[in-house]
Amino acid sequence: LETRALIQTQTEAFRPGPPALSGSAMAKQYDVLFRLLLIGDSGVGKTCLLCRFTDNEFHSSHISTIGVDFKMKTIEVDGIKVRIQIWDTAGQERYQTITKQYYRRAQGIFLVYDISSERSYQHIMKWVSDVDEYAPEGVQKILIGNKADEEQKRQVGREQGQQLAREYGMDFYETSACTNLNIKESFTRLTELVLQAHKKELEGLRTRANHELALAELEEDEGKPEGPANSSKTCWC
Ligand SMILES: Nc1nc2c(ncn2[C@@H]2O[C@H](COP(=O)(O)OP(=O)(O)OP(=O)(O)O)[C@@H](O)[C@H]2O)c(=O)[nH]1
Numbered sequence: 001l002e003t004r005a006l007i008q009t010q011t012e013a014f015r016p017g018p019p020a021l022s023g024s025a026m027a028k029q030y031d032v033l034f035r036l037l038l039i040g041d042s043g044v045g046k047t048c049l050l051c052r053f054t055d056n057e058f059h060s061s062h063i064s065t066i067g068v069d070f071k072m073k074t075i076e077v078d079g080i081k082v083r084i085q086i087w088d089t090a091g092q093e094r095y096q097t098i099t100k101q102y103y104r105r106a107q108g109i110f111l112v113y114d115i116s117s118e119r120s121y122q123h124i125m126k127w128v129s130d131v132d133e134y135a136p137e138g139v140q141k142i143l144i145g146n147k148a149d150e151e152q153k154r155q156v157g158r159e160q161g162q163q164l165a166r167e168y169g170m171d172f173y174e175t176s177a178c179t180n181l182n183i184k185e186s187f188t189r190l191t192e193l194v195l196q197a198h199k200k201e202l203e204g205l206r207t208r209a210n211h212e213l214a215l216a217e218l219e220e221d222e223g224k225p226e227g228p229a230n231s232s233k234t235c236w237c
Pocket residue numbers: 040041042043044045046047048049059060061062063064065066089090091092146147148149150175176177178179
C-alpha cells in the first residue's frame with residue numbers, strides 16, 4: 001500500500017444544496033448537475049470504480065486517497081443530460097473528519113464493500129449510520145459489493161449483499177472495476193434514483209421561467225469556493 005500526496009486535477013468548488021439546473025451556455029452541455037459520493041473502507045476499490053467509470057481505466061496498485069477527490073462525467077438518462085460530480089472519499093479512519101463534511105452535499109451515495117473482505121461488509125452498518133447522521137434526508141443510496149472478479153477469495157456471498165441491501169431499502173450491485181462489471185449500470189441507476197427523487201425540481205426545466213430561475217441558482221452554486229478547501233486527493237488514473 002502506497003500513500004502519496006495528490007495532485008488535484010480539477011479545482012471547481014461547490015456549495016451544498018439541491019441539484020443545480022443549468023441554463024445559458026451550460027445548457028448546451030448538460031441539463032442538471034448532481035453530486036454523488038463514494039464511501040466505504042479503505043481498499044474496497046472506490047477510486048478504481050470512479051476511474052473505470054469516468055476514464056475506463058484500472059490500476060492494480062493501491063494508492064490511498066487522501067481526504068477527498070472528485071471527477072466529473074456527463075451521461076444522458078431519460079433524455080436528460082446529467083452532469084455528475086462524483087466525490088471519492090478516503091476510507092482511512094484518520095480522514096473521517098474531513099470526509100464527513102462532504103456528506104451533506106450529496107444527492108446520491110454509493111456504499112462500497114469488497115466481496116473478498118468480510119470486515120468491509122460488516123462495516124457497511126457503520127457507514128450507513130454515518131450517512132444517517134451527516135447526509136441530507138432523502139439522499140439516495142446504493143450498496144456495491146466490489147471485486148466480483150475475485151471469486152476464489154470471496155468471503156461475502158451475493159445473497160448476503162442482497163439481504164443487507166433489502167434491510168436498508170437499497171438497490172444492490174456486485175461490481176468489478178477490474179473487469180468493468182456493472183460499473184455503468186450502477187452509476188446510471190444511482191443517477192436515475194436521484195432524478196426520480198428530484199422530479200419536481202426537474203419539471204422546471206420544461207418552462208422558460210423556471211429555467212432562468214434555475215440558472216441563477218447554478219451561478220451562485222458554481223462561483224464560490226467554500227470552507228475547508230478540497231483536501232488534496234490521490235488519483236493516478
Ligand atoms: N481484483 C480487483 N481488484 C480491485 C478492484 N477494484 C479495486 N481493486 C484493487 O483494490 C486496491 C484498492 O483500490 P482503491 O480503488 O485504491 O481503493 P479505495 O477504496 O479507493 O481505497 P482508499 O483510497 O484507501 O479508501 C487496488 O490495488 C485496486 O487495484 C476490482 O474490482 N477487482
